[in-house]
Amino acid sequence: MILKLSGLRAAGLGAAMLFAVPAMAAECIAPADPGGGWDFTCREVGRLLSAEGLVEGNVQVTNMPGGVGAVAFANVAGKRADDGDLLVATSTVGITQIAQGKYPGGVDQMRWLAMLGADVGVIAVAKDSDIQTLDDLLGRLKADPTSVVTSGSSGAGGWDHIRLLLLAEAGGVEALEQIRWVQFDGGSPAVTQMMGGQVGLVSTDLGEIKGFVESGDIRVLAVLSDEPISAFPDLPTAKSQGYEVTGYNWRGFYTGGGVSDDDYNAWVEKLKTLYDSAAWQETARASGLEPIWRGGDEFNDYVAEQNEQMANISREIGVIQ
Amino acid sequence: MDILSLLWDGFAVAALPINLVLIVAGCFAGTLIGALPGLGPVNGVAILIPLTFAFGLDATSSMILLSAVYYGCMYGGRISAILLNIPGDEPAIMTTLDGYPMARKGQAADALAISGVASFIGATLATIGLTLFAPMLAKAAIYFGPADYFALYVMAFATIGGISGSDPRKTLLAALLGLMLGTVGLDPSTGVARYTFGSFNLYDGFDPIVALVGLFALSEILFFLEEKAHGGGLVPPGRVFPRLTRVKEGIGASLRGSVIGFIAGILPGAGASLGAVMSYSFEKRLSDKGTFGDGDPRGVAAPEAGNNAASGGALIPMLTLGVPGSGTTAVMLAMLISLNIQPGPLLFERSPDLVWGLVAALYLANFVLLILNLPLIGLFTRVLGLPAWGLMPLVVAISYLGVYAITHAAFDLLVMVGFGILGFVLRKLDFSLVPVVLGLLLGMDMENNLRRALSISGGDFTILLQSPIANVIYLLTAGFLVLSLWLSRRGSAIPSRLETPGD
Numbered sequence: 001m002i003l004k005l006s007g008l009r010a011a012g013l014g015a016a017m018l019f020a021v022p023a024m025a026a027e028c029i030a031p032a033d034p035g036g037g038w039d040f041t042c043r044e045v046g047r048l049l050s051a052e053g054l055v056e057g058n059v060q061v062t063n064m065p066g067g068v069g070a071v072a073f074a075n076v077a078g079k080r081a082d083d084g085d086l087l088v089a090t091s092t093v094g095i096t097q098i099a100q101g102k103y104p105g106g107v108d109q110m111r112w113l114a115m116l117g118a119d120v121g122v123i124a125v126a127k128d129s130d131i132q133t134l135d136d137l138l139g140r141l142k143a144d145p146t147s148v149v150t151s152g153s154s155g156a157g158g159w160d161h162i163r164l165l166l167l168a169e170a171g172g173v174e175a176l177e178q179i180r181w182v183q184f185d186g187g188s189p190a191v192t193q194m195m196g197g198q199v200g201l202v203s204t205d206l207g208e209i210k211g212f213v214e215s216g217d218i219r220v221l222a223v224l225s226d227e228p229i230s231a232f233p234d235l236p237t238a239k240s241q242g243y244e245v246t247g248y249n250w251r252g253f254y255t256g257g258g259v260s261d262d263d264y265n266a267w268v269e270k271l272k273t274l275y276d277s278a279a280w281q282e283t284a285r286a287s288g289l290e291p292i293w294r295g296g297d298e299f300n301d302y303v304a305e306q307n308e309q310m311a312n313i314s315r316e317i318g319v320i321q
Numbered sequence: 322m323d324i325l326s327l328l329w330d331g332f333a334v335a336a337l338p339i340n341l342v343l344i345v346a347g348c349f350a351g352t353l354i355g356a357l358p359g360l361g362p363v364n365g366v367a368i369l370i371p372l373t374f375a376f377g378l379d380a381t382s383s384m385i386l387l388s389a390v391y392y393g394c395m396y397g398g399r400i401s402a403i404l405l406n407i408p409g410d411e412p413a414i415m416t417t418l419d420g421y422p423m424a425r426k427g428q429a430a431d432a433l434a435i436s437g438v439a440s441f442i443g444a445t446l447a448t449i450g451l452t453l454f455a456p457m458l459a460k461a462a463i464y465f466g467p468a469d470y471f472a473l474y475v476m477a478f479a480t481i482g483g484i485s486g487s488d489p490r491k492t493l494l495a496a497l498l499g500l501m502l503g504t505v506g507l508d509p510s511t512g513v514a515r516y517t518f519g520s521f522n523l524y525d526g527f528d529p530i531v532a533l534v535g536l537f538a539l540s541e542i543l544f545f546l547e548e549k550a551h552g553g554g555l556v557p558p559g560r561v562f563p564r565l566t567r568v569k570e571g572i573g574a575s576l577r578g579s580v581i582g583f584i585a586g587i588l589p590g591a592g593a594s595l596g597a598v599m600s601y602s603f604e605k606r607l608s609d610k611g612t613f614g615d616g617d618p619r620g621v622a623a624p625e626a627g628n629n630a631a632s633g634g635a636l637i638p639m640l641t642l643g644v645p646g647s648g649t650t651a652v653m654l655a656m657l658i659s660l661n662i663q664p665g666p667l668l669f670e671r672s673p674d675l676v677w678g679l680v681a682a683l684y685l686a687n688f689v690l691l692i693l694n695l696p697l698i699g700l701f702t703r704v705l706g707l708p709a710w711g712l713m714p715l716v717v718a719i720s721y722l723g724v725y726a727i728t729h730a731a732f733d734l735l736v737m738v739g740f741g742i743l744g745f746v747l748r749k750l751d752f753s754l755v756p757v758v759l760g761l762l763l764g765m766d767m768e769n770n771l772r773r774a775l776s777i778s779g780g781d782f783t784i785l786l787q788s789p790i791a792n793v794i795y796l797l798t799a800g801f802l803v804l805s806l807w808l809s810r811r812g813s814a815i816p817s818r819l820e821t822p823g824d
Contacts, residue, residue, distance in 0.1 A: 034367040035651030044659050047374050058371060062729055067507060067524030071730070074521045102512065104521060149777050155512045182467075182776040183510045186651075188644045188665075189589060196463035199777060211643045211665015286661045 026055045028087040028253075031072035031094075033065045036186075037119075037205075040287070041089040041251045045116065045271075048279055054270045059087075067102070068158075069094045074104045081256035084263030087113070092249045095303060096159045099310035100320050108257075111264050112303045114271045114296070115252030116280065117289035119205035121163045121224035122235075126194050127217055134221045134241050137201070138171030145178035151190045151199040153208065155183045157319035162310075163224060163247035164203040165317045170243040176317050191218060205249050206232075207288025224248070229290055251289065252299070268296045328452060331677030334381060335685055343378075343386040344682055348689045351393015352697075356401050358716070359534045359723020361410035362394035362632075363648040370656050380660040381675045385682040387653050388636070392444055392683065394649075395593070395629045396690050399436045400701055403621070404429055405716065407538040411529055412593040412628035414758050415601045417537070418484065419613060419620030426616050427560065429702045434563030435618045436625040437694040439575040441687055443626030446579040447586065447633025448683045451640075456669065459641035462587050467773035468784055470590040472791035474767035476798040477595055480602035481756050483805055488751070495752045499760020502527055503768070510772045522732040529762040531724050531733050532740045536754045538720045539741025542713055544748065549709070561699045571622030574604050582627030586634020589646045590770065593631040594762055600627025606805055633683070640668055640676055 026049065028042035039061070046059030064072040072088055080086055088110075098107055125131045131140065131148070140147045145168075152160030165176050173179070182199055184190040187208025194202050195217055202209070202218070206229070212218045213232060222238040223229060224247035238245045255267065274280050275293050284291045294302050314320045334340065347369075354365035366387050373383040398413035403420035416436060423432035450458070481496050482489045505516045506526025517523035578600035585596035604623035605613045613620045635646030643664035645651035654664050662672055669676050704712070724737050744754055771785075778784035785791060 033648065033651075034363060034370075035645065035648065035655045040655050040659065043370065043655070047371075047659070058375070061371070063367070064729055065525055066730075067521050068512070070521045070524055075730075100512075146779055155508075155510050157512055180776055180779055182773050184773070186645070188642065192463045192589070192638075192642050192644050193466065196466060198466035209665075211663050211667060214663070215666035217666055283659070283661075286663075287658050 025057055026059045026085050026087070027062060028059050028089060029062050029064050029072050029076070030089050031064050031066070031069035034063055037091065037093075037208075037249075037251070038069070038089040039063060041091070041253075042087070044283055044287070045087075045089075045253075045274065045280075048274055048277070048283065049270065052274060052277055052279065054273060068097050070097065070103045073098075073110075076256050077105055077109050082258035082260070083256055084259050084266075086255055086259075087253045087267070088255065089251070090254055091251050092118075092306070093154065093159050095306050096162065096310050096314075099307045100157065100314050107303050107307045110254040110257050111259055112300045113253040113255055113264070113267050114275070114299050115250040115292060115294050115302075116271065116275050117284040117291045118248040118250040119207045119289055120229055121160070121247030121249065122202075122204065122206045122209070122213075122220050123164065123167065123222045123224070123238075124191070124194075124202050124209065124213075124218045124220045125200065126197075127219050129200065129219065131200070131221070132219075134167075134171075134236075134238060134243065137221055138168065138173065138243075141168055141173045141179060142171065145173060145175045146180055148200040149180045149182060149198075150201045150203060151182040151184055151193065152203040153184055153186045153190055153205075156181050157314065158183075159247075159249060160203045160205075162313060162317065162319070163245075164201075166247065166313065167222070167224070167238060167243060167245045169317070170238075170245050188212070194218070205288070210288045225290070231285060231288065248290075248292075250292065250294075252294075265296070271295060324452060327673060327677045328681060330674070331679075331681035332684075334674055334678030335385065335681035340382055340385050340678070340682060341685070343382055344389045344686050345689055345693075347386045347389025348393040348396075348686055348693055351390035351395075352397035352400075352690070352693065353393075354390065355394030355397025355413075356409045357723055358401055358407045358409055358538045358720050359530060360726060361398070361530060362391050363652060364727055365390045365394050366649050366652045370652070373656070380657060380662050380672075381678045383656060383660065384653065384675060384679050387656065388679060388683060389686045389689075391632060391649050391653075392629070392686050393690060395444070395632045396437065396440045396694060398628075399440070399621075399625055400433065403432045403436065404701060404704055405538075406541055407716065408533060411533060411758070411762055412597045412624075412631070414533065414537075414594070414755050415484075415597040415624035415628075416621060418601065418624075418755060419615070419617050422614065422616035423618070423621065424705070428567070428616065429705060430560050430563040430698050431567040431618065432616075432621050433698045433701055434568050434695065435571040435621050437691060437698070438568055439571055439578065439622035439625040440629040440694075441691045442572070442575040443579040443582055443629035444633050444687050444690075445684070446576075447583045447630040448680065448687065450583055451633055451637055451683070452680055455637050455641050458587050458637055462589065462638060463642070465588055465590070465790060466788060467770040467777065468788045469790040469794065470588070470770040471767060471774055471785060472788075472794035472798075473588070473591060473595070474763055474770065476794055476801075477598050477602075477759075477763055478767070479798045479802060480599070480606075481759060483605060484598070484602055484753075484755065491750075491752050492756050495747065495754070496756035496760040499757040499762075500764040501760075502532070502757075503761045503764035509769055510776065522730065526765070527736060527740075527761060528728065528733065529758060530727060531737050532761055533758050534720050534724055535737035535740025536744035536747075536757060538716055539738065540744030540748055540754070542717055543741065543745040545709065545713055561702055563695075563698060567618055570618040574608065574619035574622040575626040577604060577607070578623035578626035579630040582630030583634040585627070586631030586646060587637050589635075589638045589642075589644045590766065591631075592635065592647050593628040594759075596631030596634075597624040597628040598759060598763070600624050606801065606808070636679075636683075639664070640679075642666060643668070 030042040187204035398409035406421040582596035
């Protein structure tokens with residue numbers, strides 16, 4: 001009987017998938033292929049929103065990859081600006097793109113709902129690397145910027161790259177543009193290439209390479225947070241080593257610029273309830289996120305400010321003119 | 322032995338009634354999803370993730386279901402490739418080369434049986450490899466750097482000239498066209514837009530699966546319309562039951578293809594498509610007597626074994642390192658994380674139930690797929706007996722649905738139509754379409770790895786020749802080319818071969 005029911009449900013879901021029934025209540029657009037961070041944000045938050053009874057039925061997750069979020073941004077701005085049932089996943093990475101003029105519009109085109117947590121940047125080397133400390137690394141880069149080949153999961157000028165350059169700048173490295181940067185399709189491919197000796201350093205989100213930290217295959221020189229992080233209290237922050245650099249990658253949502261105040265406030269409230277739930281706190285920590293809340297107007301202001309900062313940094317290090 | 326006792330525990334997990342049900346259901350769903358043009362394993366797995374949450378499945382059961390779907394898709398992709406000349410997913414393109422000619426000769430049932438058995442052999446050997454050597458192989462795979470991957474793609478392109486029957490110059494030209502199309506989109510290493518003409522829709526370039534559905538499915542329809550106007554007909558259904566003797570002809574090729582595919586699968590930067598290409602080219606060089614491209618059973622067996630073995634191989638970096646070897650394994654990893662299982666080097670130690678339960682489930686899934694697929698051959702071949710006025714519109718509808726389901730962008734439907742027209746024109750000019758897709762599919766990875774190697778060296782091209790692994794690959798490539806040159810010279814001395822010059 002149960003099997004029969006689940007079969008029916010499966011068929012229903014399959015049919016819904018194929019014919020994209022418009023009556024679905026809530027929808028979350030993940031502006032990337034399945035499997036990445038934004039996809040994860042949509043699927044996890046979507047799952048918990050319905051598990052906690054905050055939305056009716058399931059949250060439909062739509063993958064809309066393209067241009068590091070630009071395609072989804074253009075789609076929402078052009079066609080669904082006033083759709084009150086829509087969430088779009090984004091993160092610091094998306095703001096970086098906007099600040100560098102790579103989206104068809106600025107942050108003021110959307111309404112920013114909330115962030116629910118943040119991944120923390122790490123700078124790591126292989127366990128058998130002769131680079132022992134952050135001071136050691138920055139000393140080498142200062143003497144010869146090409147001496148260590150650096151890598152991460154973003155392209156040149158992306159957030160992984162910028163975080164590293166901020167640190168190098170704080171360490172007194174002058175020829176920032178000479179530092180070699182290699183892009184891989186994610187944090188763990190970058191780490192395995194580092195373990196194989198192809199590159200010397202990885203700068204990425206801690207959550208992506210948590211497994212390698214636990215197994216001891218890599219040495220973390222610095223985490224880019226204000227305080228030591230709860231899951232790995234022993235990892236040293238860059239701040240504790242005298243470099244005033246932090247590099248969070250928050251995870252959150254925006255919705256169309258034409259969404260009514262009522263719908264906007266309702267979403268912020270639902271997300272806040274979700275954030276406060278034990279289930280989210282647990283899920284976030286398990287995936288390497290530090291639960292951090294900013295919502296509503298506060299978040300809107302925060303995004304505007306970060307956008308400004310990011311544009312300044314990008315200009316400073318020569319990513320944009 | 323330690324591994325055997327772990328595997329035995331794994332079978333105890335996999336043989337739980339709920340898991341058995343999931344294996345059978347997953348295999349069946351996967352075969353269907355794989356057979357539909359456009360829908361492939363990535364979508365299949367992504368569609369099923371909400372279901373695993375809805376049923377409250379635990380991590381092990383979820384992984385078993387998704388892996389069964391993944392394996393099932395690899396089996397299914399070949400069905401439409403053989404019957405309709407429309408590959409169900411990317412790795413199945415090589416199967417069209419000999420599978421469809423077999424179907425045209427009325428041997429569809431044989432081709433389906435051969436590919437089914439080849440898939441079984443490939444997947445089973447890969448699963449055995451996974452059981453015995455996973456941690457060791459993963460350690461070896463990490464020493465493959467960007468320069469080595471680049472060499473691997475050079476090898477693949479060096480062998481492309483010989484894969485299709487028509488003029489090798491046209492094959493190379495078609496591959497070049499694919500490579501050019503592959504440069505469209507954001508440059509991954511710098512984020513600069515290339516050939517996008519200001520359209521955000523082109524920022525991610527042409528999705529190979531969209532190109533594939535357009536090139537194969539739509540051009541096939543256009544061709545059919547034209548032939549119909551001239552009184553041509555459909556492929557004959559032929560025999561309903563396969564002949565055992567034909568199946569036996571593919572066994573050797575399956576074994577060789579499995580080994581090549583497995584190696585391609587283990588390397589996270591390679592994958593199932595590359596595995597299928599290499600298996601086919603190697604087999605063609607080894608056993609071609611002028612029958613490849615014309616419906617040779619070995620030309621069906623080798624790439625099918627290759628792509629199934631590669632899928633099994635891709636689970637090795639996924640389980641031992643947490644590195645996705647393909648889009649599908651990336652989705653599976655994301656699901657593990659959301660079930661509070663941290664993928665990475667410690668997965669084997671911390672979650673032995675999950676890993677070994679999954680491995681055992683893969684063995685079972687293989688048997689289920691074989692048993693499921695062989696009796697269905699009769700049903701599949703009857704598809705060819707459907708009247709064209711029913712079948713052809715259905716193919717068009719499925720193509721549109723499949724492509725839309727992947728990207729949710731109407732723009733991609735236009736891209737698909739564009740590729741359909743391109744495919745029609747190219748076929749009119751007697752170009753093979755396979756190299757176009759390969760150029761597009763492999764070219765992007767080839768370029769990425771070249772760019773990475775050059776980023777490491779600071780722009781110095783000699784890095785490409787500094788790695789011993791890369792040098793071995795270049796030597797193999799050179800040997801391969803010399804061998805094929807020698808074989809073709811010897812071949813052209815035989816009078817009957819003069820009819821197909823340059824083959």
